Amino acid sequence: MINSKVPKGERKLALANLGFAYTAFLIGTLCGLFQVFIRNDALTLPSWLDYYQVLTAHGLLLAIVFTTYFIFAFFQTGMSRTLGAFGPKVLSWNWIGFAITSVGTILVVIMIIAGEASVLYTFYAPLQAHGLFYIGLALFVIGTWVQGFALVGHYRVWRKQNKGELSPLFAFMTVATVILWVIACLGVVAAVLFQFIPWAFGWVEGINVELSRSLFWYFGHPLVYFWLLPAYMAWYVIVPKILGTKVFSDSLARLSFVLFILFSIPVGFHHQLTEPGIASFWKFLQTVLTFMVIIPSLMTAFSMFATFELRGRELGGRGVFGWFRKLPWKDVRFTSIFIAMAFFIPGGAGGIINASFQMNEVIHNTLWVVGHFHITVGTPVAMTFFGLTFWLIPYLTGRRFTKSLQRLAFIQVISWSVGMVFMSTAQHLLGLLGAPRRTAYTGYAHDDALAWFDGILSNHVTMAVGGSILFLSAALLVFIVVQLWWIAPQANEKNRETFPVAPSDSSATPHFLENWKLWIGIAFVLIAIAYTVPLADMIQHAPPGSGRFQTW
């Protein structure tokens, strides 16, 4: 069943997704570069473009478009690799989903460029974008559902042919991530279809703002796990193969993904801790549920370092830390992902601070939060995706990741890390001092505000230096992608890139871990406990609806 060469259909499909992903990546990072210069007064945008348009594009293109397209390319290739070639139905449904997602994406981008949707990627009501912006968002999500269900269909075919067997770990994790995504999107789809679209087109007059925010964050937090789980898949399944070993524990890997399905959804209120309309009890309950996802993250951290140490010792590492030096540091496919993991340590710790109920008041909506998501999705997730790109594209195009391209890849990964350390450190510090996020300038005429930027690291220049290094790094990555796609030498049968999948011994894995009905059922029970009463309260005791505002 295992393909050494990817079938033509999946190859085209995955490359189409990657093409979209990296186009969005290039434009999105360019927007980021503009932002740090505008904030420094070093760049004035032409009159038809403004900071908040650029910021909306930056957020949507990188956090939503780049990640989602990349994730589907990775899933499609990996599902074909581990479960066998796609049948014609699976393939065409994937294409239909891709087309719907892409029409949505293009519609959203057109609305942003037209200046009709400077509402940022959270699109909080009652800021009102053009109705087509919301239609674009809905199409985007529906398209991803179609692609997700197509992958689940492929999995079901395999399960039918292999009755009583646990699926390969990669396929199990893909299905878990798709389940998480579909359940998470229910909130944003409900808000967009039943609240935003009728309101934006003028069919209803008012919108229930607090309800729309709560439905958004019902989606907004599991969204971050939709980014993170594919990165975890790379850590669990791909990295051990690159190290030349096996998955540390098949059952723990599956259990951690199941826990993510359960505990990453009923937690959205931790983004709304400082707002009215939600009783403290419900905010606190969701804080407790939020903290539960720390358990699978700790399990993942343990598995990773256990894999590293066991393998390092096999390779002859001695003493307490000798194994560390034995790891394949010269292999950029490994080093990039290791750096990504290292960034997740402060990233995760910062996340615990953010979700800590009253402590959230110290940092809520300050630049700290911006620093936080740049060292979570912006590095651990994004750099894991870079590390995958280095072999995924040549695997698909049949070209070679040459020595010189590997050197460039090292420069890319290291420059991204350096840029991110500068930029996110400055953002974290400025946020602690109270500097707000999402501002075109920080020019408040007050001593406290002026003092924010006097620090060694907390100043505009550090952020701009970091942002510039990051953009150069992004451009270098796109250069590498172009090389691997069209220019690098063709591989032959001997030096062809492979899709690394580590063996995972599932002989002792309990079968109930793959009982999806059980986990989906428990997930909905938890969601019902966390959300029924507060959402019903918002609907029953709704204030008169808010009108439409275009304040940009």
Added chain:
Amino acid sequence: MHLHKYEKNWLIFGIVALILFLSVVGVSAFHQGHTPSGGHMKIDPEKVNETAPFDNPGLYQREDGTYEVIMTAKAFGYDPGKVQVPAGKEITFTATSEDVVHSFSIVKTNVNMMVVPGEINHKKHTFDEPGTYLVVCNEYCGSGHHFMSTEIEVIEQ
């Protein structure tokens, strides 16, 4: 399901730490009253100007000797524009919005309130030090978001 001994220890350590963290947060919140800002009162967002107490925003002294500041946020400023409050006294900030979502965030304090149209938010705070405090809007509210700020003057009594 097999768990390695070290992994068991690691998870027990993690879970105990988690329980400890959450207990600290919970006791601080519900025993000592350190909950983030919140409120359950509603208001018609189109009639903020005509609805008490927002028809006459500003500083009020309550019967129990504490103070309340009634504050309306709108693109891109606050009403009242500038407010004086006494140092060392408990002040409840009560805020709502006339248009889009804003925030009322006093730099160098833990007052960091979302201001949501249709909802009334509250937060208690006591200023220990007199001085001029900067208030910023830290929720994106439109093209003038970065200009939306005011000051609170805290005076010795």
